[in-house]
Amino acid sequence: MTYDEKSAAQALSALGHEVRLQVFRLLVRAGDKGLSVGEIGTHLGVPPSTLAHHLSALVQAGLVVQERQGRIVFNHVDYARMRALLTYVSSQCCAGIVPLIDDEVA
Known part of the structure; x- marks a missing residue:
């Protein structure tokens, strides 16, 4: 799974609410x-x-997977998608900025 700008924005938006972030963090810790x-x-x-x-x-947003076991619904993090989102954010947002003008011209 790889993220593009639209799917990354959807995932980050889902995590942008305090309760959803708490749920996600709890599920990450739950394994x-x-x-x-x-x-x-x-x-x-x-x-x-x-x-x-x-x-x-x-x-x-694809960050959590639900599985029914009898009458109980279990929720767990899709770790592959979580890693892909982190990779997207770090590679797209933490890389250097390409100069718009050549320093010698300015």
Whole structure:
């Protein structure tokens, strides 16, 4: 998975809300197993309906994957996409700026 400007903006926008960032950070720490919606709500003190809204935004951005196991929905970070986003941001945003004018001409 590689990011372009549009998909990176969508992912970063999803992380741009305080609750969604808290959810994402918690899921990163939870590892591959992830956490159920109830566990996330308990850890963060977020009501289920509010949490569902925020999880939906993270899923749509491709940062979180949901898997149903019986009646329980587990959420975990898509680590490959997270790494791709970090790579995109560091390679596109942390590289040097190409001069617009030649120093000798100015």
